[in-house]
Amino acid sequence: MFETKSLSQATWPDFESLFERHNGLHGGCWCVYHRMTMSEFIQSTKAGRKAMHRDLVFAGKASGLLLYDGGNPIGWCQYGRAPEFYAFDRMRDYVKLQIPEALRPSWRITCFVVDKERRREGLSKLLLKETLLAIRAAGGGIVEAFPLLVPGVEKPQYTGSIKMYEEHGFAYVAPIGKYNHLMRLDGKQEVGDGPS
Numbered sequence: 001m002f003e004t005k006s007l008s009q010a011t012w013p014d015f016e017s018l019f020e021r022h023n024g025l026h027g028g029c030w031c032v033y034h035r036m037t038m039s040e041f042i043q044s045t046k047a048g049r050k051a052m053h054r055d056l057v058f059a060g061k062a063s064g065l066l067l068y069d070g071g072n073p074i075g076w077c078q079y080g081r082a083p084e085f086y087a088f089d090r091m092r093d094y095v096k097l098q099i100p101e102a103l104r105p106s107w108r109i110t111c112f113v114v115d116k117e118r119r120r121e122g123l124s125k126l127l128l129k130e131t132l133l134a135i136r137a138a139g140g141g142i143v144e145a146f147p148l149l150v151p152g153v154e155k156p157q158y159t160g161s162i163k164m165y166e167e168h169g170f171a172y173v174a175p176i177g178k179y180n181h182l183m184r185l186d187g188k189q190e191v192g193d194g195p196s
Contacts, residue, residue: 001069001070002067002068002069002126003067003068004065004066004067004068004127004130004134005065005066005068006063006064006065006066006134007057007062007063007064007065007066008057009057009058011066012054012057012058014066014068014073015057015064015066015073015076016050016054017073018066018073018074018075018076018113018115019031019050019076019113021115021116022113022115022116027046028045028046028049028050029049030046030049030050030052030053031053031064031076031078031110031111031113032044032049032052032053032056033087034085034086034087034088034108034110034111035052035056035084035085035086035087036087037087037090038087061084062080063078063079063080063081063084064076064077064078064079064080065077065079065127065130065131065134067114067123067126067127067130069118073115074114074115074118074123075112075113075114075115075118075123075124075126075127076111076112076113076127077109077111077112077113077124077127077128077130077131078109078110078111079107079108079109079110079131079134079135079143080107080108080110081106081107081108082104082105082106082107082108082144084108085108085110088108088144088146088176091176091177091180092177093174093175093176093177094176094182097173097174097182103142103184104142105141105142105143105144105184106139106140106141106142106143107135107141107142107143107144108143108144108145108146109128109131109143109144109145109160110145110146110159111158111159112124112127112128112158112159112160113158114127124160124164125164125167125168128160128164128165128168129168132168132185142184142185142186143170143184143185144182144183144184145159145160145165145170145182145183145184145185146159146176146180146181146182146183147159147160147161147162147164147165147180147181147183148179148180148181149161149162149179149181150179159180162181162183165183165185166183168185169185170183170184170185171183171184171185171186
């Protein structure tokens with residue numbers, strides 16, 4: 001049976017277990033890439049990134065949802081208040097959009113992780129639905145996401161796909177950089193089920 005739990009001091013060991021099974025994900029990112037400048041990330045180490053995320057969790061400054069099956073952590077979605085992921089605000093193409101105050105995001109969704117043994121089961125879609133419900137329960141508002149679309153690469157990206165976001169009510173806004181694409185949910189739509 002699937003269930004979700006928020007990332008917290010109590011669930012940090014489950015987050016750690018999931019990420020350790022995948023070597024910290026994406027070169028040992030530990031899901032802090034969007035919380036740092038590029039130079040800070042390059043200068044950091046895997047151990048340092050893990051420690052940074054742990055410190056954020058124990059200070060109550062990190063958020064996300066863990067997905068469990070029978071008590072075993074098998075998935076993760078990172079989301080949080082938009083200013084927490086300030087790397088996006090520094091992207092040249094994002095700045096050029098000159099987003100009006102009325103469309104400034106309250107939230108951002110950055111990453112999805114599904115255990116390599118459980119992929120192609122639609123679990124990212126389930127995580128997205130549960131994340132949007134959690135955002136709504138926390139007050140809602142405009143949500144931004146930045147799916148990657150890399151030409152010639154068929155495997156799913158850690159950001160989720162454009163199609164997945166569209167199925168949950170997001171609108172396509174603009175390309176951001178070489179491969180990122182900005183999508184927006186205005187916070188007024190009902191949270192869709194998405195494909196099961």
